[in-house]
Amino acid sequence: MYTRxxxxxxxxxxxxxxxxxxxxxxxxxxxxxxxxHYRDHGHALARGLDPNRVMAExxxxxxxxxxxxxxxxxxxxxxxxxxxxxxxxxxxxxxxxGLALSHQYRKSDGVCVVFFGDGSTNQGTYxxxxxxxxxxxxxxxxxxENNLYGMGSRFDRVRAGxxxxxxxxxxxxxxxxxxxxxxxxxxxxxxxxxxLESIRSGNGPAFIEAKTFRFQGHSMADxxxxxxxxxxxxxxxxxxLNTFPRDLLDQNLFTEAEMEExxxxxxxxxxxAIKFAEDSPFPPDEELFTDIYA
Amino acid sequence: MTEITFRQAxxxxxxxxxxxxxxxxxxGEDIGKYDGAYAVTQGLLEKYGPDRVRDTPISxxxxxxxxxxxxxxxLRPVVELMSMSFSLVASDQIVNMxxxxxxxxxxxxxxxxxxxxxxxxxxxxxxxHSQSFENWxxxxxxxxxxxxxxxxxxxxxxRSSIEDDNPVVFAENALLYATRGDVPDGEYLVPxxxxxxxxxxxxxxxxxxxxGIVTLMAAAEKLAxxxxxxxxxxxxxxRPLDMETVIESVEKTGRALVLDENWRTAGFxxxxxxxxxxxxxxxxxxxxxxxxxxxxxxxxxxxxxxxxIPQVAWVIDEIEKTYGI
Ligand SMILES: Cc1ncc(C[n+]2csc(CCOP(=O)(O)OP(=O)(O)O)c2C)c(N)n1
Ligand SMILES: [Mg+2]
Numbered sequence: 029m030y031t032r033x034x035x036x037x038x039x040x041x042x043x044x045x046x047x048x049x050x051x052x053x054x055x056x057x058x059x060x061x062x063x064x065h066y067r068d069h070g071h072a073l074a075r076g077l078d079p080n081r082v083m084a085e086x087x088x089x090x091x092x093x094x095x096x097x098x099x100x101x102x103x104x105x106x107x108x109x110x111x112x113x114x115x116x117x118x119x120x121x122x123x124x125x126g127l128a129l130s131h132q133y134r135k136s137d138g139v140c141v142v143f144f145g146d147g148s149t150n151q152g153t154y155x156x157x158x159x160x161x162x163x164x165x166x167x168x169x170x171x172x173e174n175n176l177y178g179m180g181s182r183f184d185r186v187r188a189g190x191x192x193x194x195x196x197x198x199x200x201x202x203x204x205x206x207x208x209x210x211x212x213x214x215x216x217x218x219x220x221x222x223x224l225e226s227i228r229s230g231n232g233p234a235f236i237e238a239k240t241f242r243f244q245g246h247s248m249a250d251x252x253x254x255x256x257x258x259x260x261x262x263x264x265x266x267x268x269l270n271t272f273p274r275d276l277l278d279q280n281l282f283t284e285a286e287m288e289e290x291x292x293x294x295x296x297x298x299x300x301a302i303k304f305a306e307d308s309p310f311p312p313d314e315e316l317f318t319d320i321y322a
Numbered sequence: 323m324t325e326i327t328f329r330q331a332x333x334x335x336x337x338x339x340x341x342x343x344x345x346x347x348x349x350g351e352d353i354g355k356y357d358g359a360y361a362v363t364q365g366l367l368e369k370y371g372p373d374r375v376r377d378t379p380i381s382x383x384x385x386x387x388x389x390x391x392x393x394x395x396x397l398r399p400v401v402e403l404m405s406m407s408f409s410l411v412a413s414d415q416i417v418n419m420x421x422x423x424x425x426x427x428x429x430x431x432x433x434x435x436x437x438x439x440x441x442x443x444x445x446x447x448x449x450x451h452s453q454s455f456e457n458w459x460x461x462x463x464x465x466x467x468x469x470x471x472x473x474x475x476x477x478x479x480x481r482s483s484i485e486d487d488n489p490v491v492f493a494e495n496a497l498l499y500a501t502r503g504d505v506p507d508g509e510y511l512v513p514x515x516x517x518x519x520x521x522x523x524x525x526x527x528x529x530x531x532x533x534g535i536v537t538l539m540a541a542a543e544k545l546a547x548x549x550x551x552x553x554x555x556x557x558x559x560x561r562p563l564d565m566e567t568v569i570e571s572v573e574k575t576g577r578a579l580v581l582d583e584n585w586r587t588a589g590f591x592x593x594x595x596x597x598x599x600x601x602x603x604x605x606x607x608x609x610x611x612x613x614x615x616x617x618x619x620x621x622x623x624x625x626x627x628x629x630x631i632p633q634v635a636w637v638i639d640e641i642e643k644t645y646g647i
Binding site: 036037038088089092095096097098099100101102114115116117118119147148150151152178179180181185186187249253254310311313315316317320 | 352355356357359377378379380381382383384407408410411445446447448449450451616617618621622623624625626629630
C-alpha cells in the first residue's frame, strides 16, 4: 500500500518483532495503559484496535482512529488504553510516567507499559523517567524492544555499556528486571506475567529487555546499507511467524488444516481492512480546525 | 557556473569547509555510516574519517551541548539535527547555552557553532515532524538564523556560517533539497544578514525566505500575467535581518506582502509586517498584506495538510483583497 502511494510519510514496519507485542500485550488488563513509539502497528493490533480503522488511519481517511490526522506513527485509541504511538524518540517516557501515576493516585491496580527501542535509551528522558518511576514506585513496565539498531546505528556504535541494557535498570532502583528472547512469544508472555505480578503487588516499576530484530529497513526510506544481509538472514531463520506455528504443530496442539484456516482468515482480514480504508473518504476540510481550542 | 541541487550545494559547502579548516568537524545522528537521513553528508565519513564525521547517539541535548563546548574551546563543529523538530530536545542547550555564553562571559568566550536542520512540512510526516521553528530561534538575541532558498545561497551562506564566530541556526527546508540552481565553480561566500532581490518589479514587494521564495516567485510569475510587476525580496537570514533592503523595495513599489509558511500568529511574518508598517506607512497604498500557515498542527492526511500550507493562490487573493490589484 505504501509503494502504491496509499500510505505515505514515514512508515516503520514491525516485521520480525511481532512476538513481543503479542506476548506482552496478551497479559494486560483492559484498564492498563500502553504507550509506544512510531513502530506502533504491531502493538495496536495486538491490543485489539480495529484493523479497519488502523488501516484507514494509514490511508489518511476520516474513519481512521484519529480521523487521518495522526498517520502511521501516531495511533491512539482511548477505549483500549492505547495512548499513542509517539514519533519523537524518547518522548513517550514521561507520558507513561504520568499515566502510571494516575493509576497509583487512584489506587487502581492498573499498570502502564511503555515500549521503546534500544536507540531511545540514549535520550535523557529514559534515564529521568526510570529514576522518577523508581523513586515514586510507579506501576510502570519498561519494555525494551532491543532490535540492535537505531536507524543505521548498531547499538555498539552509540553505546559503551555492552549488549545488555536491563542491568542498567537496577542502578536506578528498579528491582524486577528480566531479559527475554523476543523471538519467542511464550517466553515474552511468561516474563511479562511475572513483571506485571510484581508491579501489581506494589513493588514499583519493572523492566524487561527483549532481544529482537527488525527484518526490514528502519522506515520505507531506508536502503539498509549499514548492515550485512547475513545478520538479517540469521534472525529471519528465527521468525516467530514460522517457528511458533511449527512448535504448535510439533506438539500436536494444532493441525495443519487449523493453521491454514488461521492464515487465510488473517489474509481475509487484511483484504477487508484495505477495502474499508479505500472506501473511507478523506477528512472534510473543516477537520483541519477541529480540536484546535485556542 | 554549474547547475547543482540544493543538497549538493550543502554537501559541497561542507567539503570545502572541512578541507579549508582542520578545526571544522561534523556530528549528528546517522550522518556517517547511514549517509545522513537526507543524504546531505553522503560519502563524507569515507572521505574524512570518523574523527571529523561523527555519528552520535540519539541524544540531541548531549551532542548539541557538546557542540557548544567544542566551539567554546575553538573548534568549529557543524552539528546536524535530523529534523528541526528534534532541536526542541536540545533547545535548552541552544537558547540557554549557545546563545548566552558570549554575552554572559563578558565577551571572553565565543561559540562558533553551526546547527543544520531540515525544516518544514508538505510530505505527510504529521504534526511532530513538519515544523520549522526558525521563527522561534530568530527571536533569541545571541543566535543567528540563516534560511537559504537556492543552491547558490545555501552554499555561500553555509560557508559564511561555518566561518562565523557565533552560533548559527541553519534552516534547510526539506522541500528544497532536490531543487536546482547555478553556483560558481570557485569558492565564494554569501554574507549573513544581506537580503537578496530575487526578482525586480515596480508594483508590489513580496517578502519571504526559504521555501516561501519558491511560492513567491511562482506568485510573481502569475501576477505578471495580469500586468502586475512584483519584486521578490529573499531575506536569506532572519537574524540578523536586512530591513534596509525590504524598506527600500517597499518605498519603491508602495505595496507589500509578507509570506510566512509557519503558523501565522506571532510568527516572523507578524514582526516583518509590523516593522514595514511602522517604517514605511507614508509610502504604502494600504496595510501590509499577510499570508501565513494556518494555526493548526500539521495533519497527516494529504488533502488536509495541503489545506494548511500557503499556496500561490493565497498570495494572489490576499494582494487582490488588500490592494485591489
Ligand atoms: C528526538 C528524535 N531524534 C531523532 C529522531 C529520528 N529517529 C526516529 S526513529 C530513530 C531510531 C530509533 O531507534 P530505536 O529507539 O532503537 O527504535 P527502533 O526504530 O529500532 O524500533 C531515529 C533516530 C526522532 N524521531 N526523534
Ligand atoms: Mg532499535
